[in-house]
Amino acid sequence: MRPHEHRPEGEYEVKGVAFRDAGGSEQEAPPPPAAGRQARRVTWQKVTFLPAVLVAVLLLTWGWFQQTDLDSISRNALADGNVWLRLRQHIQLTVISTFFVLIIAIPLGILLTRGKLRRAAPAAMALANIGQATPAIGLLALLVIWLGIGEKAALIGIIVYAVLPVLSNTIAGLKANDPTLLEAARGIGMSPLGVLGKVELPLAVPLILAGVRTALVLNVGTATLATFGGGGGLGDLITTGMTNQRMPVLLLGSILTIVLALLVDWLASLAELFLRPRGLEAGS
Template sequence: MSVEAATARETTAPEPRIGRSWHVLIPPLCYLAVGVAMVVYTQLVPLDGIERGALNLPFIIRRTWEHIQLVFFSTILVLAVALPVGILLTRGALRRVTPFVLALVNVGQATPAVGLVVLLAVLFQIGFWTAVAALFAYSLLPTLRNTMVGLEQVDPRLVDAGRGIGMSAARVLFKVELPMAVPIILSGVRTTLVLNVGTAGIAAFIGSGGLGDLITAGVSTQRNLVLITGCVLIAVLALIIDWLGGLAQRLLAPKGLS
């Protein structure tokens, strides 16, 4: 009976995995369907001259790509700063400066996004990289804070055990602490991504492109269809990126924690 049970388990094992994989793909497919339906609708309904200029397909694709670039580069910058700084602030004497660093980072988070973008444009210049810098300052806190929290919640007994078997501090960090902190760190990265997608719409105020151009064009010309299209596409992009972040969070988490 035990052999038959084992054989039955082996034969039925792939089916749940396939079912789960299709279940996971349903949300992004629904999001994509909404975005595609919105774009198709704008190409089929009668439009006036202003609407045609803002809703032609090449223009929408170009603005979507610019939006993705803004999110990508600002998030890469956040990761390049937040991860090493978060690790350093949980090490030894550097813990003392943690309140000052968090207070500084909180300034970027507390400043209204529009004000931050415009302020940087005034101080430096209008353009793509100014918008990236503003997005970086605005979304740095979640990843930095979660990196610190993830490392601080690792059981000290695991760290002591690693040191007890002769592992160096660096080896304990990379083999014990960071793997255990991955779920919480990825949760912060996911929050940063969604923040950047929404806030990148404001980049249009300083001529940095993105889907915010549709929103500003819709408001300034009083064309509701242009405005709604921009809002829907930003929402769809945020939902898809949030789904990708959740998928990465499940796949990259240590086996026992996923």
């Protein structure tokens, strides 16, 4: 038997010199797992940096207040747990208004991408644009005239002001879906409701969450105006400090509002990462 007949597969002999097929022993490196890519998106810096900065700001503010000589007006404005009461009211206004924005804007956005209701989408978007284009303080004043002073008028004003980003992002996210994917889903026998719940909405989740994040930050800022309608919140501290020219009270109300807005935005950014469908993460 000739020697070259015992050579391994892919190896040849030409004039006494052995050769192998190029790439015969090479193997493609396996692609990195999608889970690894997803895990790297949530770094320890993202989880810890902003909260650490906010805690530092609050500690510095508290230390400054310990060294500040407050007069009787400032002490009365901050006494008897008034700061915690206003902070709790502000959080309550933000949470309740965001809840109603979600249950109004997302279902409405879905309906405006279905069948004949598509024609009403431009009119609905124009109406939402009018609501946000209207100055918040003017809108609140009209609602107070109509509904009277209280938390109800403030909540409605905040909701009207924050509907647009969630509504527009819901419509945009659903319209951006690849028609071939939707047709394939229908082709395998999925019902319209199944296509919506298992294909359309999961693909639109990133845009919808971005709209919710924007609405949350808007609600924190707009809630400071609730004080002009008797709705309470941190706006009470800000207006008290401005009208009485007491900088410590004004500074405390402003810092707490900014910290709350940044904290809400940070929490929303984490929610965007964790609620994003894993299939989209793997493909990104």
